Amino acid sequence: MTQAISIQPALASAAPASGTLKNAVIAASMTAVLTIPVLGLQLKLEGYKVVLEPHWRPVWISVIAVFLFQLCKPMFSRARRAVRLPSVPALGARQQRVAIWVLLAVGLVWPFFGSRGAVDVVTLALIYVILGLGLNIVVGFAGLLDLGYVGFYAVGGYTYALLNQYFGLTFWECLPIAAMMSATFGFLLGFPVLRLRGDYLAIVTLGFGEIIRLLLNNLTSLTGGPDGVSGIPKPTVFGIEMARNAKVEGTKTFHEMLGWTYSGEHMVLFLYLLALLLVGFTLFVSSRLIRMPMGRAWEALREDEIACRSLGLNPTRIKLSAFTLGASFAGLGGAFFAARQGLVNPESFTFIESALILAVVVLGGMGSQLGVILAAILLTVLPELTREFAEYRMLIFGLVMILMMMWRPQGLLPASRPHVELPR
Amino acid sequence: MTPMQSTELLKVSGLQMRFGGLLAVDGIDFNVRRNEVFAIIGPNGAGKTTVFNCVGGFYKPTGGQVILDGHRIAGLPSHLVARKGLVRTFQNIRLFKQLTVVENLLVAQHLQIKTGLLRGLFATPAYRRAEREALERAAQWLERMGLSQVANWEAGTLSYGHQRRLEIARCMITQPRLLMLDEPAAGLNPQEKIELQNLIDDLRHEFGISVLLIEHDMSLVMGVSDRIMVMEHGRPIVTAKPEEVRNDPRVIKAYLGED
Numbered sequence: 001m002t003q004a005i006s007i008q009p010a011l012a013s014a015a016p017a018s019g020t021l022k023n024a025v026i027a028a029s030m031t032a033v034l035t036i037p038v039l040g041l042q043l044k045l046e047g048y049k050v051v052l053e054p055h056w057r058p059v060w061i062s063v064i065a066v067f068l069f070q071l072c073k074p075m076f077s078r079a080r081r082a083v084r085l086p087s088v089p090a091l092g093a094r095q096q097r098v099a100i101w102v103l104l105a106v107g108l109v110w111p112f113f114g115s116r117g118a119v120d121v122v123t124l125a126l127i128y129v130i131l132g133l134g135l136n137i138v139v140g141f142a143g144l145l146d147l148g149y150v151g152f153y154a155v156g157g158y159t160y161a162l163l164n165q166y167f168g169l170t171f172w173e174c175l176p177i178a179a180m181m182s183a184t185f186g187f188l189l190g191f192p193v194l195r196l197r198g199d200y201l202a203i204v205t206l207g208f209g210e211i212i213r214l215l216l217n218n219l220t221s222l223t224g225g226p227d228g229v230s231g232i233p234k235p236t237v238f239g240i241e242m243a244r245n246a247k248v249e250g251t252k253t254f255h256e257m258l259g260w261t262y263s264g265e266h267m268v269l270f271l272y273l274l275a276l277l278l279v280g281f282t283l284f285v286s287s288r289l290i291r292m293p294m295g296r297a298w299e300a301l302r303e304d305e306i307a308c309r310s311l312g313l314n315p316t317r318i319k320l321s322a323f324t325l326g327a328s329f330a331g332l333g334g335a336f337f338a339a340r341q342g343l344v345n346p347e348s349f350t351f352i353e354s355a356l357i358l359a360v361v362v363l364g365g366m367g368s369q370l371g372v373i374l375a376a377i378l379l380t381v382l383p384e385l386t387r388e389f390a391e392y393r394m395l396i397f398g399l400v401m402i403l404m405m406m407w408r409p410q411g412l413l414p415a416s417r418p419h420v421e422l423p424r
Numbered sequence: 425m426t427p428m429q430s431t432e433l434l435k436v437s438g439l440q441m442r443f444g445g446l447l448a449v450d451g452i453d454f455n456v457r458r459n460e461v462f463a464i465i466g467p468n469g470a471g472k473t474t475v476f477n478c479v480g481g482f483y484k485p486t487g488g489q490v491i492l493d494g495h496r497i498a499g500l501p502s503h504l505v506a507r508k509g510l511v512r513t514f515q516n517i518r519l520f521k522q523l524t525v526v527e528n529l530l531v532a533q534h535l536q537i538k539t540g541l542l543r544g545l546f547a548t549p550a551y552r553r554a555e556r557e558a559l560e561r562a563a564q565w566l567e568r569m570g571l572s573q574v575a576n577w578e579a580g581t582l583s584y585g586h587q588r589r590l591e592i593a594r595c596m597i598t599q600p601r602l603l604m605l606d607e608p609a610a611g612l613n614p615q616e617k618i619e620l621q622n623l624i625d626d627l628r629h630e631f632g633i634s635v636l637l638i639e640h641d642m643s644l645v646m647g648v649s650d651r652i653m654v655m656e657h658g659r660p661i662v663t664a665k666p667e668e669v670r671n672d673p674r675v676i677k678a679y680l681g682e683d
Contacts, residue, residue, distance in 0.1 A: 285545060292544040293530070293537045296523070300531040303520035310480065310518070311532045311598055312506035422526045422563055422575040 156334020
């Protein structure tokens with residue numbers, strides 16, 4: 001009896017085994033076709049002439065690697081089925097809210113004990129939290145795939161940089177202006193894409209992000225071109241400068257006012273707390289929005305546009321409001337980014353940034369605020385921690401994303417419902 | 425100038441819809457009176473849903489007029505048609521599946537809850553009152569439709585019959601003048617069909633609405649309708665009272681084929 005049982009699977013796997021071999025051979029020969037021109041033939045300068053020099057070793061290595069991998073793949077998939085992954089508990093709406101409060105409280109206290117470098121890294125992470133929460137409005141709530149979100153971030157950053165350079169406006173004056181400026185751009189982008197959804201929308205927004213970057217790059221007389229704008233002042237503490245020496249004679253700086261000795265750490269800490277304040281503001285507004293009629297309309301639009309229209313909801317207005325409000329948070333983040341770096345140039349606003357922000361939203365769980373916060377921290381702090389791996393950083397990053405999407409496609413912490421509950 | 429209070433709420437004349445070379449419906453004339461249940465029946469592919477889509481603004485008809493209470497609505501975008509008091513359900517139910525049942529009803533009240541962005545952000549008393557009233561209205565409708573038990577469930581998890589009822593509740597909460605139901609009895613069991621028939625009757629009498637109905641289930645259509653239009657191949661063949669339709673040789677021919 002036991003023999004019969006042990007033979008059964010052996011027979012069953014015999015048929016796919018030949019299939020696996022065939023697959024492996026095909027994959028290996030495809031690899032050969034692909035790698036011969038890329039790895040196998042190399043151009044070499046010989047005197048005045050350029051000659052093709054064959055290098056077969058790398059080709060053989062890759063062919064063998066692919067062959068072996070394909071041969072072993074069924075084993076991997078069997079192993080994967082056997083491995084049980086720890087499941088993250090699904091938190092209810094109330095627990096998520098509590099978790100957010102706890103996170104904010106921890107965020108308020110720990111930097112006073114943390115190192116300067118760590119505080120600086122987490123400040124960067126907080127910028128991504130703001131951006132993630134902003135994009136979450138567009139992608140998570142309203143279900144509109146936006147690949148050009150970085151464009152609004154750039155608008156925010158340059159708004160502060162340029163208004164300061166040309167008109168001498170301070171950070172606090174520019175912060176709302178930057179948000180409004182980005183919102184305006186969001187509104188303008190909203191118009192041409194109203195009829196689009198899904199893939200088409202993604203492509204148009206992608207183009208929009210690139211247009212903004214190219215404009216910044218090429219409007220040299222206004223934006224300084226590839227060099228960008230530098231010497232952007234740091235934010236003041238309600239008008240009191242935070243520096244070793246006051247710029248204007250006779251005014252007091254922050255440390256003189258309080259009678260402290262000057263330390264560069266104060267600025268780092270101040271920037272961190274400012275970022276935390278902005279995160280708090282973004283969280284407050286976006287969690288209010290989702291409970292408002294406007295937020296419900298976004299979610300309804302995501303679910304079914306035709307049903308929305310049949311109830312008299314204007315899809316145009318709903319989409320525009322999502323784009324506009326989502327963009328305004330990118331403006332806040334951008335202005336803060338400019339103030340923190342003291343420098344903006346188009347390099348900071350490439351497509352990869354958009355992809356990263358989108359990854360934050362998707363990885364966190366679309367529509368889930370706590371998830372977005374966690375993912376933003378994870379995706380910015382992890383690469384910093386793994387700096388030793390240097391070149392392999394992006395590779396690991398990519399691998400983590402692939403695995404994540406395979407095992408938990410709904411994100412780290414899926415959005416919690418309901419937002420409104422009928423008491424009974 | 426206010427439109428004259430005529431007995432006709434909806435008037436459709438010479439309606440035509442052409443998709444490329446295909447003439448889907450042509451020469452559709454009918455009117456729905458106030459507080460009347462008007463049914464459109466016909467074999468599959470007769471163009472009933474196309475008529476619905478033209479009336480509701482989901483298609484822009486290639487010819488003819490649709491007049492609701494003295495206003496021309498043909499070619500108007502569907503959300504504006506809905507705001508004029510003409511709302512519909514769908515043949516294959518279109519709920520906001522990931523929203524809860526009560527949220528579905530809140531979304532439908534979007535137009536009644538007049539709240540600005542800032543008022544909502546600061547949760548002013550006026551905003552909170554408006555939200556509370558919306559929630560109360562939703563609760564009343566759920567009570568009435570027998571859906572109170574599932575108020576906080578995601579709409580997609582409801583049973584088919586419950587989904588149908590929620591879709592009707594979602595229409596009714598917008599306070600329509602004309603309710604259009606596209607095959608509301610599809611997929612319901614006999615008991616649910618009887619309940620549906622009673623519901624349509626009640627809604628009509630209680631709220632004074634008119635109902636435009638597409639339905640295959642003959643007992644429901646015959647039981648609830650005041651008048652019936654029979655369509656075949658995109659054209660109306662008879663418009664009459666139920667008992668007349670039942671005995672009309674042209675209708676029998678359309679349904680059963682040449683004898």
